[in-house]
Amino acid sequence: MTALHLCLFKKALRQMVQDAIEALLKQKIGLDAESIGSRTIAHAVEQRRLTCGLPDRAAYLLHLQTSPQELENLIETVVVPETWFFRDREPFVYLSQFVTQWRSAHPASVFRVLSAPCSTGEEPYSIAITLLKAGLTPAQFHIDAVDVSKRALLKATQGIYRQISFRGGGLPEQSRYFQSVANGQEIRPFVRDTVSFRSENLLNPGFLSQEAYHTIFCRNLLIYLDRDSRIQLVQRLDYALAPSGLLFVGSPEMPQVNADHFTPIRHPFAFGYHKQNRVVDRPLPPIAHPPQTISVPVPASAPISEPTELATAQQLANRGHLIEAIAVCQSHLRAHPTDAQAHVLLGEIHQGLNQSEQAEQAFQKAIYLNPSAYEAMTHLALLKEQKGDRAGATLLKQRIQRLLNTQR
Numbered sequence: 001m002t003a004l005h006l007c008l009f010k011k012a013l014r015q016m017v018q019d020a021i022e023a024l025l026k027q028k029i030g031l032d033a034e035s036i037g038s039r040t041i042a043h044a045v046e047q048r049r050l051t052c053g054l055p056d057r058a059a060y061l062l063h064l065q066t067s068p069q070e071l072e073n074l075i076e077t078v079v080v081p082e083t084w085f086f087r088d089r090e091p092f093v094y095l096s097q098f099v100t101q102w103r104s105a106h107p108a109s110v111f112r113v114l115s116a117p118c119s120t121g122e123e124p125y126s127i128a129i130t131l132l133k134a135g136l137t138p139a140q141f142h143i144d145a146v147d148v149s150k151r152a153l154l155k156a157t158q159g160i161y162r163q164i165s166f167r168g169g170g171l172p173e174q175s176r177y178f179q180s181v182a183n184g185q186e187i188r189p190f191v192r193d194t195v196s197f198r199s200e201n202l203l204n205p206g207f208l209s210q211e212a213y214h215t216i217f218c219r220n221l222l223i224y225l226d227r228d229s230r231i232q233l234v235q236r237l238d239y240a241l242a243p244s245g246l247l248f249v250g251s252p253e254m255p256q257v258n259a260d261h262f263t264p265i266r267h268p269f270a271f272g273y274h275k276q277n278r279v280v281d282r283p284l285p286p287i288a289h290p291p292q293t294i295s296v297p298v299p300a301s302a303p304i305s306e307p308t309e310l311a312t313a314q315q316l317a318n319r320g321h322l323i324e325a326i327a328v329c330q331s332h333l334r335a336h337p338t339d340a341q342a343h344v345l346l347g348e349i350h351q352g353l354n355q356s357e358q359a360e361q362a363f364q365k366a367i368y369l370n371p372s373a374y375e376a377m378t379h380l381a382l383l384k385e386q387k388g389d390r391a392g393a394t395l396l397k398q399r400i401q402r403l404l405n406t407q408r
Contacts, residue, residue: 030229118145121156340370
């Protein structure tokens with residue numbers, strides 16, 4: 001075998017290993033590799049390979065195929081939580097209005113909510129605070145919060161948060177719901193006790209088979225799933241949602257919800273649906289991917305591509321290293337000044353540092369480069385509202401609504 005043939009063989013083998021690992025992640029959690037990028041997955045694999053002390057990625061794949069614990073460890077590394085309290089505030093505003101009306105019609109019932117995935121707990125606790133502020137007592141509602149990441153759930157159950165979790169202007173009456181501790185802000189027990197956390201893979205056949213919720217938050221998950229998993233998970237959410245209940249999704253996920261079964265909420269930036277007043281009587285469809293086992297020979301160790309600067313900046317931001325994330329993001333933009341998504345990320349990081357002027361400039365650049373950049377429009381509209389520029393915010397909301405209408 002010539003040196004060229006050997007090089008081509010090793011390259012093909014590395015791709016086979018990468019494809020096999022991505023297939024395992026798709027089988028386990030429905031992950032669409034393109035949603036986060038193969039390089040990001042490869043970087044996570046390399047981290048785990050080094051931790052396991054294995055000589056190369058092919059050896060790591062063989063270990064991954066026989067160790068459920070290691071597959072769980074890899075999922076923990078790939079799934080990076082990105083959340084904060086009252087993210088995109090309007091769903092919580094609408095929830096407050098909805099539950100007030102619901103309570104009048106059902107005075108003796110318990111209002112049940114699902115937050116899935118719940119990540120590190122900011123969303124379910126935001127829901128709890130919303131319901132308490134709407135006048136419900138802790139005995140009048142219950143929240144189930146599930147996530148595949150046990151690491152995220154551990155932080156959620158501890159309920160202690162740093163300032164980055166309160167980005168976007170902070171929380172009114174924060175001292176009522178949190179108490180200061182040495183390493184941050186701790187959720188008070190009367191809020192914590194309204195939420196039940198548990199580890200759950202949303203694609204497991206038994207998930208949602210017996211539940212009935214009045215509101216479901218399933219935001220920014222569908223965009224990471226392959227097409228079949230998206231379709232079947234939406235069917236399961238439909239099955240688990242009570243007639244006339246609420247389903248909140250992420251803004252780019254609106255087109256994934258069956259318009260024949262749901263009616264869009266008429267509230268700017270709520271990004272949700274009312275379930276039509278009907279009971280789902282069909283059998284609950286299973287979500288299952290056929291098992292895939294790919295055997296490959298064990299080659300010599302090969303170099304692995306590092307994640308892009310933009311992916312690195314996102315990882316730094318997710319971990320709270322915002323100053324470092326800005327530096328990496330700006331470095332990326334010097335080489336790629338027309339990358340609209342990079343400007344969106346830079347704006348979000350500036351928001352996390354409460355640097356509203358710099359954030360606004362970044363979002364404006366993103367919209368200039370990509371007139372359909374709904375994320376940038378959403379952030380910019382909220383910034384304008386906070387500054388008191390209601391006219392500017394209204395124009396952006398109308399633009400977003402037109403964009404969403406064209407995507408349906």
